[in-house]
Amino acid sequence: MSQPKIPTYILSGFLGSGKTTVLLKMLSDFKSRGLKPGIVLNELGQVNVEGHMFKGEKMLEMLDGCICCTIQDDLREELQFFLQEENAVDILLIEGTGVANPKEILEALTDPRLRDGFETQSIISLADASKFLEYQSIFSSSREIREMLNEQITSATLILLNKMDLVNEKTKDKINKKLRKQLKAEVEIIETVYGDVELDELLKKRMSTVAVSLSKETGNAGYSHHEHEDHHHHEHPFKAFKIEDFPAVERIRFEKWLKKLPESVLRGKGMVSLASPSGLYQFQFASKEVEMERMEDQNCRTCLILIGYNMPIEEIRVSFQQEVLQTVSI
Structure with a gap:
């Protein structure tokens, strides 16, 4: 009898948008429900400065590269870790770097060699409401930043618009209008403060x-x-x-x-x-x-x-x- 596939969630979002805060909250909620989570953390540098926050977790650290380009093949190999009986997990969370393109992470996950092991449920992308309009502006950001943000937003199946406590109503309306132009109608936007979202909302199967x-x-x-x-x-x-x-x-x-x-x-x-x-x-x-x-x-x-x-x-x-x-x- 084949093993059930591991439900997998990709966490995406530009630098400083609050991915790690959401990830830590999800881990805490999983444990309160008696679930065993696995994590893949990706950092561009040679050291993960936040690694200490995840001590004791079943975790893979992918350092010195971005999943979406230089170490995509490594990710395919490393994910075999979670398919070994002694490392079995109930759910897998993959946090890309702030400049990772979620489509490329999805591509690694849908590699034919992994097709029976993992099933992507959702691509959750965080956007920082306090910086969103600045990052989208041709006057205050680079083309590379705008393109990267666009990739992260348009490939999402759920958007968490975070740090809503830092913006006024007028800014909020502008952000929502801009987001809705970029997103498919079916993609939900949830407004959050400190990444605080009900776990059941995050775990909805959106793919x-x-x-x-x-x-x-x-x-x-x-x-x-x-x-x-x-x-x-x-x-x-x-x-x-x-x-x-x-x-x-x-x-x-x-x-x-x-x-x-x-x-x-x-x-x-x-x-x-x-x-x-x-x-x-x-x-x-x-x-x-x-x-x-x-x-x-x-x-x-x-x-x-x-x-x-x-x-x-x-x-x-x-x-x-x-x-x-x-x-x-x-």
Whole structure:
């Protein structure tokens, strides 16, 4: 019997927005409920100056790099730690650096090699209300800061607008208007002071994974939701979905299909068996670009994972069959 996936939450937010305060409060709440949390802390420097706050926790420290770039491969390797029986946790929290792009952390988590171990529930991004308008202004911040903040906000499934005690009503209205322009309608904004939020709000499942089957035995028009732990009866706009165990494909046909996918598909990755040159290849797909690399281990199962927002899953499944596998749609 396979182990249940570890529910995983990504904590994001610019420097000084209050991520660590929220993380510590979540840990305290978990313990009061008898849950065993695991933590991944990421720091750009060689030392985590806040490490002492987490003594006694099941924790991985990723130092001297940012998960979203230089140590993404390390994260994939290190996460295996939590899949060992002696290190089992009930829930995992990943706090990126203040300049981490949550999409890149999500990409590491949805690596096909980890697909059966972790399930991302939500990307919680904190924004500092007292600095928000200043950081967004072309007059008082750099393009890099504005772009990074935009990445953190637009990839969130929940926004915590923190330090609300430091702004007046007029500023609050301006911030909310600006945020609503950047966010999808479904993304909730919770206003907070000292990151104080009910744990149940933070733990709501705001992303989901759909397993897509190519076999005739599966009902529901060929794909099925595996969301037994989700008790909310609404559709999640953010999804990852996967297709597994498909035969060898033609590289040109496969790449052409990827590049034609709808804009709502933000990322693609997985392992494909190519007909020519034959063999198993790992692929990455982002911004309409495809990268392929032959795998050392040629015994893995084929797997395609797509991550996106309101994706037309059934359309994509049918087009994969017709255009890549060249089989009749089921």
